[in-house]
Amino acid sequence: MSANSRRRALRRMGSLALLLQAPTLVRAASAASIVAVRVWPAADYTRVTLESDRPLAAKHFLVDSPDRLVIDIDGLELSPGLRELLGKIKPDDPFIAAVRVGQNQPRVVRIVLDLKQVVAPQIFTLEPVAAYKHRLVFDLYPQQERDPLLALIREKEQAETQAAQAVQDALGELIGRIDRPASVASPQPQPIRPPASAPALSTPAPAPPPSPPSINQNRLDRLIVIALDPGHGGEDPGAIGPTGLREKDVVLAISRKLRDRLNSNPNIRVMMTRDGDFFVPLHERVRKARRVQADLFVSIHADAFITPKARGASVFALSQGGASSTAARWIADKENRADLVGGVNTVAVKDAEVMRAMLDMSTAAQIKDSLKLGSEVLNQIGKVGRLHKRSVEQAGFAVLKAPDMPSILVETAFISNPEEEAKLRDPDYQDELVEALATGIARYFAKNPPLARHRAL
Numbered sequence: 001m002s003a004n005s006r007r008r009a010l011r012r013m014g015s016l017a018l019l020l021q022a023p024t025l026v027r028a029a030s031a032a033s034i035v036a037v038r039v040w041p042a043a044d045y046t047r048v049t050l051e052s053d054r055p056l057a058a059k060h061f062l063v064d065s066p067d068r069l070v071i072d073i074d075g076l077e078l079s080p081g082l083r084e085l086l087g088k089i090k091p092d093d094p095f096i097a098a099v100r101v102g103q104n105q106p107r108v109v110r111i112v113l114d115l116k117q118v119v120a121p122q123i124f125t126l127e128p129v130a131a132y133k134h135r136l137v138f139d140l141y142p143q144q145e146r147d148p149l150l151a152l153i154r155e156k157e158q159a160e161t162q163a164a165q166a167v168q169d170a171l172g173e174l175i176g177r178i179d180r181p182a183s184v185a186s187p188q189p190q191p192i193r194p195p196a197s198a199p200a201l202s203t204p205a206p207a208p209p210p211s212p213p214s215i216n217q218n219r220l221d222r223l224i225v226i227a228l229d230p231g232h233g234g235e236d237p238g239a240i241g242p243t244g245l246r247e248k249d250v251v252l253a254i255s256r257k258l259r260d261r262l263n264s265n266p267n268i269r270v271m272m273t274r275d276g277d278f279f280v281p282l283h284e285r286v287r288k289a290r291r292v293q294a295d296l297f298v299s300i301h302a303d304a305f306i307t308p309k310a311r312g313a314s315v316f317a318l319s320q321g322g323a324s325s326t327a328a329r330w331i332a333d334k335e336n337r338a339d340l341v342g343g344v345n346t347v348a349v350k351d352a353e354v355m356r357a358m359l360d361m362s363t364a365a366q367i368k369d370s371l372k373l374g375s376e377v378l379n380q381i382g383k384v385g386r387l388h389k390r391s392v393e394q395a396g397f398a399v400l401k402a403p404d405m406p407s408i409l410v411e412t413a414f415i416s417n418p419e420e421e422a423k424l425r426d427p428d429y430q431d432e433l434v435e436a437l438a439t440g441i442a443r444y445f446a447k448n449p450p451l452a453r454h455r456a457l
């Protein structure tokens, strides 16, 4: 802050103090108070939530060079609660470099977000729901959405190059040790047979430009892509166990382990619908899976039930008609409410509705394949833990509605059961569960080989 602007700010504060003493402004007591501020940074988008005891109205505008997002909030006084926002911006936030808050006018608070990149902001309010009071939400999206399929392929190519390099290094060392001339051509080990057109790894100088790497369509078509969907996240903690274990955290931990386990197969690549603690709307989870043309969709949960005695894992598939049991319907209703707690922008809901209408075209074939996948997974889980029910259940889960890919939702255990909460927390049990899930998926593919895909980049 320059000396000048500091003086200006002081002057403003002085006049504000005077105004506050004026009897006409006694109703300043009716200003909203901030209950909590939360920041959820992620590569997809960063969310800032201001929770208050009454609804807040905000106006915003973007300023460039340097890029800033300015938000004016009506009916609010600067308070220690709001100032907490300053300490909540992490240095690795992909979008926000810094934040400033100030009393712009009496009862108008100005928040200035210094940006690391140009953003497409969405600012909206949410009515009180679950444990939350009124929420004012700023979602900072990148102006250009990154291509998830391209990211997946690049990641795979990088992993392959590194693996090949490691083998070459080891070979080089071995060759050196047995004292052969270095000019002996080293083999080019590759996890996957390279097509004739593939560029040799030991291309002589000049070095090729670093980007963009060429992507071979054949290899792309042969790749098995699995969409893993850790439930909940961000504002939506999911269910909470008796000692405080949160569903959103434990399902992310299990999903990450399962991703690494599946990615160890060179022909498989996992796309996670979220790899961090942020909320992804239900239709967006399905859209992400469809954008990478996934061969499977597996949603991972650990829910609570009405009674703490409920125990055991369950696997669900979509139902076109009614639910297969009252419990299945109850769980589906509960999962489908995630958007309310997680917080979805109702202005952008039109897209969501179009998406939903399209997803309602789910076919009987999808459900048939989902039941096959589900029973393979259920069989394996039954070997490491207790099952809630011995058959795959069905209900109208919004997240299982991709019409073109087998989709299951796995309730790994009831986090509301003290014994199962302890198991979910145990890394060894998580490993067993991951092994069971991976084996179930592998058995499904062994019996139902994926069709050659024609993925378009």
Ligand SMILES: [Zn+2]
Binding pocket: 231, 232, 238, 239, 247, 301, 302, 303, 335
């Ligand atoms: Zn859940």
